[in-house]
Amino acid sequence: MLIATGFGTGLSPFAPGTCGSLAALPFAWGVRSHLATVGIAAATVIVFIIGWWAAAVVAKASGVEDPGAIVVDEIAAQCLVLVPAPLDPLAYALGFVLFRIFDIWKPWPARWADREVKGGLGIMLDDLLAAIYAVLLLWGLLALGGASGVRS
Numbered sequence: 001m002l003i004a005t006g007f008g009t010g011l012s013p014f015a016p017g018t019c020g021s022l023a024a025l026p027f028a029w030g031v032r033s034h035l036a037t038v039g040i041a042a043a044t045v046i047v048f049i050i051g052w053w054a055a056a057v058v059a060k061a062s063g064v065e066d067p068g069a070i071v072v073d074e075i076a077a078q079c080l081v082l083v084p085a086p087l088d089p090l091a092y093a094l095g096f097v098l099f100r101i102f103d104i105w106k107p108w109p110a111r112w113a114d115r116e117v118k119g120g121l122g123i124m125l126d127d128l129l130a131a132i133y134a135v136l137l138l139w140g141l142l143a144l145g146g147a148s149g150v151r152s
Contacts, residue, residue: 020071056120
C-alpha cells in the first residue's frame, strides 16, 4: 500500500494524481543529481516494475479496478518525462505541467490502455503512454529553446 500510494501522497483528498506527480519531482531530482540521466532512466524502469506489482496487489485487495489512491503510476511516468530535462527548476516545472496535461487528456493509445488493459499493468501503462507524449514535447521544447539561445 505504501508503494502504490506513493508513500501516502495518493491519499490526498484533492487531486491525488497531481500530488503523486509532485512527489516524483524531488525524487527524480535526487536521482538525477547523483546518477545522471542513466540513473533517472533506470529509476523509471524500477519504479514501473515495482509499481506494476504494488498496483496489482492494492487493486485486488480493494476490489477496485484502478483505485484513485494508487499514484505510483504517476510517479513512474513523471520520472520518464524528466529523463531529458536538465537539473533546472523551470525544466522540471514544464515537464510536470506537460505530463499532467497528457495524463488527464489521455490521447491514443493511453486512453485505449486505460480502458482495455486490466490489472497492475493497466494501471501503470496508460500513464506511461501519456508520458511518452509529454517527454517528446519536452525534449522538443528544450531543443528548440537551446537552439534559439533561450535557456531553461
